[in-house]
Amino acid sequence: MAKDKTGVRLEGVNGLNPVNSKEIPIYISDYVLVSYGTGAIMAVPGHDQRDWEFAKKFDLPIIEVVQGGDITQHAYEDCNEGIMVNSGMLDGLTVEEAKNKITAWLGEQGKGEHKINYKLRDWVFSRQRYWGEPIPIVICPKCGYVPLEMKDLPLTLPEVESYKPTGDGESPLAALEEWVRCTCPKCGGEAQRETDTMPQWAGSSWYFLRYCDPHNDEALASREALEYWTPVDWYNGGMEHTTLHLLYSRFWHKFLYDIGVVPTKEPYARRTSHGMILGENGEKMSKSRGNVVNPDDIVNEYGADTMRLYEMFIGDFEKAAPWSSESIKGCKRFVDRLWNLQEIYRDGEEYSSKLESSFHKTIKKVGEDIETLKYNTAIASLMSLLNEIYEEKQLTRAEYKTLLILSNPFAPHVTEEAWEQMGFGGMITDQTWPKYVEEKCKDSTTEIVVQICGKIRARISVSAAASQEELLRLAKESPEIAAAVEGKQVLKEIVVPGKLVNLVVK
Numbered sequence: 147m148a149k150d151k152t153g154v155r156l157e158g159v160n161g162l163n164p165v166n167s168k169e170i171p172i173y174i175s176d177y178v179l180v181s182y183g184t185g186a187i188m189a190v191p192g193h194d195q196r197d198w199e200f201a202k203k204f205d206l207p208i209i210e211v212v213q214g215g216d217i218t219q220h221a222y223e224d225c226n227e228g229i230m231v232n233s234g235m236l237d238g239l240t241v242e243e244a245k246n247k248i249t250a251w252l253g254e255q256g257k258g259e260h261k262i263n264y265k266l267r268d269w270v271f272s273r274q275r276y277w278g279e280p281i282p283i284v285i286c287p288k289c290g291y292v293p294l295e296m297k298d299l300p301l302t303l304p305e306v307e308s309y310k311p312t313g314d315g316e317s318p319l320a321a322l323e324e325w326v327r328c329t330c331p332k333c334g335g336e337a338q339r340e341t342d343t344m345p346q347w348a349g350s351s352w353y354f355l356r357y358c359d360p361h362n363d364e365a366l367a368s369r370e371a372l373e374y375w376t377p378v379d380w381y382n383g384g385m386e387h388t389t390l391h392l393l394y395s396r397f398w399h400k401f402l403y404d405i406g407v408v409p410t411k412e413p414y415a416r417r418t419s420h421g422m423i424l425g426e427n428g429e430k431m432s433k434s435r436g437n438v439v440n441p442d443d444i445v446n447e448y449g450a451d452t453m454r455l456y457e458m459f460i461g462d463f464e465k466a467a468p469w470s471s472e473s474i475k476g477c478k479r480f481v482d483r484l485w486n487l488q489e490i491y492r493d494g495e496e497y498s499s500k501l502e503s504s505f506h507k508t509i510k511k512v513g514e515d516i517e518t519l520k521y522n523t524a525i526a527s528l529m530s531l532l533n534e535i536y537e538e539k540q541l542t543r544a545e546y547k548t549l550l551i552l553s554n555p556f557a558p559h560v561t562e563e564a565w566e567q568m569g570f571g572g573m574i575t576d577q578t579w580p581k582y583v584e585e586k587c588k589d590s591t592t593e594i595v596v597q598i599c600g601k602i603r604a605r606i607s608v609s610a611a612a613s614q615e616e617l618l619r620l621a622k623e624s625p626e627i628a629a630a631v632e633g634k635q636v637l638k639e640i641v642v643p644g645k646l647v648n649l650v651v652k
C-alpha cells in the first residue's frame with residue numbers, strides 16, 4: 147500500500163497503542179519539520195493543520211477527537227474550547243480535564259508518570275570582557291583543551307591597569323601575556339589560558355549561596371551553613387527573569403545538588419514576580435520614547451514616603467501599571483493628612499466606639515494584604531480609615547498609635563517622625579503589630595427596613611449590636627414611621643434582628 151516515497155505505510159508493520167493495546171498503523175515519512183525531532187512521532191490530523199494536510203495528501207483517516215470545528219474542511223486547533231469525542235473514557239471532558247485524567251490513569255496503570263521537561267534557552271557562555279569569572283581551562287598545543295586541577299582553583303582575575311576592551315574583538319585578558327602563558331596541567335608543556343570570561347548570569351546563578359558562609363576558603367559554603375540557611379525563602383524578581391535567570395539558576399542548583407554540594411533540590415522556596423511600571427502613555431519606559439520618570443525627581447518634589455507609597459498603591463503587585471502624575475498627588479495628600487492628625491489628637495487609651503469596628507477591620511485587612519502582596523488594597527483601606535477619622539474630627543492616642551504602625555511599612559519616615567513628635571516612645575519598627583478581635587470586624591452599623599403592615603416605609607441605620615427592644619424603639623422614633631402610626635393602634639410588633647421591624651396597625 148505504498149503511496150510514494152514520502153509517506154509510506156509499511157505493510158504488516160504495526161505498533162501497539164500503549165494505552166489500549168490496540169494495533170496502530172505506522173507511517174514512514176520524511177515529511178516532518180526538522181525542528182520537531184527524529185524517530186517516531188505522533189500525529190493528530192483532526193487538530194493540527196500540518197498533520198491534517200499530511201493526512202489529506204496521503205489519504206489517511208482523519209478522526210475528530212475534540213468536538214467544536216469542522217474537520218472535513220480544516221483542522222480544529224482551538225482545543226481550549228472543545229469537548230472530547232471518540233476518545234473512550236475521556237469522552238465528554240474538556241481537553242484540560244482529559245489531560246489530567248489520562249495522566250492519572252497512566253500513573254495508576256504503571257504505564258507512565260507525570261513529568262516536567264525543562265527547555266533552557268541556548269546560552270552563549272563566554273564574553274570578551276575583563277569583568278567576569280575567568281574560565282579555568284588552558285589550551286595546550288598537544289593536549290587541546292585541558293581543565294585546571296582542583297588545587298589550582300579558584301582561578302582569579304589578574305590585577306590590571308586597564309580593563310577596557312582591546313578594540314580587536316579579543317578579550318582584554320588576551321593582552322596580559324604573563325597571565326596567559328602557563329603550563330599544561332596534563333603534559334607540563336607550554337600552554338595558554340582561555341581568555342574569555344563567563345557571562346554575568348554565571349555568578350548570579352549561585353552567588354546567594356555564598357552569603358550563607360562568606361569567609362569559607364575551603365568550599366563554596368559549609369554543609370552546615372547551607373542546611374541552616376537554604377533554600378532561599380523567597381525570590382521576587384521581574385517577570386522577564388522567569389524563563390531566564392530563574393531557570394538558569396535552578397539549572398545550576400540542580401547540578402550542585404547532583405554533585406552533593408547543596409542540600410536542597412530547589413534553590414528557592416517561593417517565587418513571585420512584580421509587574422513593570424510603565425510610562426504615563428502606557429508604554430515601557432525608555433529614553434527614546436521620552437516617557438522615563440526619574441525617581442530622584444519624584445523624591446525631590448514629593449518626598450521618599452510618597453514615592454514608596456505610590457509604587458505600592460499603583461496597582462496589583464504582579465501586573466504592569468502606567469505611571470500617573472495625578473495619582474501620586476493623592477498619595478502625597480495621604481501622607482500629609484497622616485501627619486496633620488496631630489491637630490485633632492486627644493488623649494485616650496482606647497478606640498472610640500464609632501471607630502472601633504473600623505480599626506479592627508483595618509488591622510485585619512492590612513495584615514492579611516501584606517502577607518499576600520496586596521499592598522494597593524491595604525493602602526486603600528488605610529485611606530478610607532483616615533477619611534472616617536477626619537469625619538469624626540478627633541482621634542485618641544490609641545487610634546493614632548495603631549494608624550501609624552499600620553502605615554509604617556508604606557510610609558516609614560513620616561510615621562516614625564510623627565511617632566517621635568507625639569512622644570509615643572521608642573521606634574515604630576520595634577512595636578508589635580496591632581491585634582484585632584474577629585467579632586469586632588463586623589460592621590458596627592447595619593441598615594434595617596421598617597415596614598407597616600408588610601410594606602416598606604423606612605430604612606434606618608442602627609448599631610449591629612442593638613437589642614430587639616432598641617430596634618423597636620428606634621423604628622418607632624424614625625420620622626416617617628412616627629408620622630404613619632400616629633393616631634393608630636399597633637396590633638402586632640415583629641422584630642427580625644439585623645433585618646427588619648414590621649408593625650401591624652389599625
Ligand SMILES: [Zn+2]
Nearest residue numbers: 286289330333
Ligand atoms: Zn598538554
